[in-house]
Amino acid sequence: MSLHPYFEIVVFVGVALIFPVMPLILAWMWRRFFQPPKPGAAKNATYECGMESLGEAQIQFRSQYYLYAIIFLIFDVEAVFLVPFAVAFTGLPVGAFLSILVFLLLLIEGLVWAWGKGCLNWAK
Amino acid sequence: MSYFDLLRLAWPEASIVLTALVVLAIGLTNRGTRPAITLLAMVGIALAIKNVLRLPHDAILFNGMLVISPLTSLFKIVSLALAFFTVALAQSESSLRHYAEYIAILLLACVGLMLLVGSEELLTIFIGLELLGLSLYVLTAFDKIDIYSAEAGLKYFLFGSTASAFTLFGISLVYGMAGSTSLAVLAQKLSVTNAQPLLAAGIVMTLIGFAFKIAAAPFHLWAPDVYQGAPIPSAAFIASGSKVASFVVLGKILLVGFDSARGSSDWHAMIAGWSPIISLLAAMSILLGNFVALAQTNVRRLLAYSAVAHGGYTLLGLLAGDRDGFSATLFYTTIYALTLLGAFGVIALVRRETGGDDLQNFAGLGQRSPLLAVCMSIFLLSLAGLPPLAGFFGKFYLFSSAFRAGANHGLLWLVALALFGSLISLYYYLIVLKVIFLDERSTTATAPAARPMLVEVATGVLAALVLLFGVDPSGLVARIVAALA
């Protein structure tokens, strides 16, 4: 019997799911069977290192983060194209190598430009 | 296929990309002054035109992803020339803070135009549309401190991305039916299979993206805000370059790829196909554009609505559907692009002097600077279609080709509608001219600052071109007809 080439990944996903789900189920069962239900103001408060919690958990981020996120996204998309290139590398002609270099050049120009423009500096 | 061939045949595009990269790099250094960047971009464009001229006569790469033919070469040159004039307009535009980036994106948008013009394959056409669209969204919103520019950019982006989603869906349906994205193969496949509703759905959805690009009603909603709110060079480029390339590629898709699904839009003899849809778009654009333009008090907005109407006229040539009709469409859209670039040049100068582009800002322009006023009247009268300007010949060629098409002048209803629309348009163009020449100079006009030479020269050259192509259109027409042969 020949296994599917991606069978290992399915097994991996299964194991990866069991690890977080099992403790959650155990915790839930513990609460269900052993914990007396006594909710109170102090008990329901958000745990904040023992201090009184201040303000809200959802705060406004600085727009500075956005630039990093978007630059990250662009290079993530680039990586998507690099993966098939790497996998198919042995079967490709020299021109394909040059063409990925051109592709990388375009993106590196973008990065160098953003760097030179001062977008990677943390503006106060 | 070899990679070397690809580089050789795509060298004009590649050289523009290289120019853009150099412009970006120079912009980071101290040398990145406006004149230096402008000069660099202009030299890059000129070199690219030279490279286009040195391309082989005929070549096809990858099933039509890159097609070199007299037609594509001609319109690559037209696209480059339009970008050249836009760079000239941008040089003195004070609202552009990141000038090097502006020029770089403009050049990359021009690459998008060249791809659209030079491709006969749906995938590359779509990527070209996206490249062009993305660059134009950025160019529209470039003056981000100005809320109108930001609003225009957002509207353009929202409408544009929805339209291109429909186009992509349509292309995928057509691909599913025909099993190929190459227009030539598509035409061959579609001519042997009988018409299926799925194909019709695919074609209609594919057309949406192009109707958006040429601002045909009811997909024109972005145009007034973009023409009015965007920085002037961006608006000029959207009105000229984007439109020319869209008409070239729309013509190729309809007349080559979907030719067998044409149908007929003759009066009382309509047959299902793309022709009735396009005729409906054309009729709506002509009526809506002209009537709404009557009510405008801002010159840029007025030009936007008139652009909707002109998009409608230009579609007539595609409806005629023969070689004559297509060449009339191409001639008209080229002339229209040159005219509108020039008109935006005048608007840029007026805006610089009076701080706005409403009708009253043009009051007294005739006394203030007669030469500029004459240029503007050349552009507006050419748009209205008066002889001996290029617009007259363009309209004549377009309407006569639509009139002759079909068995017994079936498109007469649309030609009559277009003539009626032109008549209305004469009224609002003349109102602008009346304000320019007869109205008293408004008191708010500030003392004339030193005019930017480059914009003046570019506007003058464009006016001369419009006059020249009106007096002797045979040169350009012969070139287009020969390219279509």
Next chain:
Amino acid sequence: MQLFLFWCAALLMLVFGVAVILNRNPVASALSLVVSFLGLATLFMMLDAYFIGIIQVLVYAGAVMVLFLFIIMLLDLRAENLRKINWPATAGGAVVAFVFLIQVLSVIGRLTDAKKTFPPLARSTIDDVRNVGVTLFTNFNFPFQVIGVLVLVATIGVVVLSKRELANK
């Protein structure tokens, strides 16, 4: 088994797709979209398009969603307490969507080829990532390069538009 999995994934996608628009908390909406993407990725995998499935998870469920969450936090969006529903607009949108759905269904239903059973795909001898790579870098090399240019435009545009201008400049 295949059919059952298909229905599971499709249902997951649709239910969480609806949850994206119905949720009042924008963060919950964004996370529902992630689950919807996971369903889509499963569908791709069932079609043997593993590469696209994995990209769907990595890029869409990973990077794009991070960006969405960023924007939600940047704009400091809260759960809408009192959403005023614009009834004419909602009804109009629903009608358009419904008509469009009916059209697509009838068009696909009338397609004669759709009634034939699809022949099983020949199993490829090389894996799909390699297939994608070879095709991308030979026949589709030209559009690939254009995508490089497209990404460059996106980089410049986004940075220029979202960069904060210094006051004295």
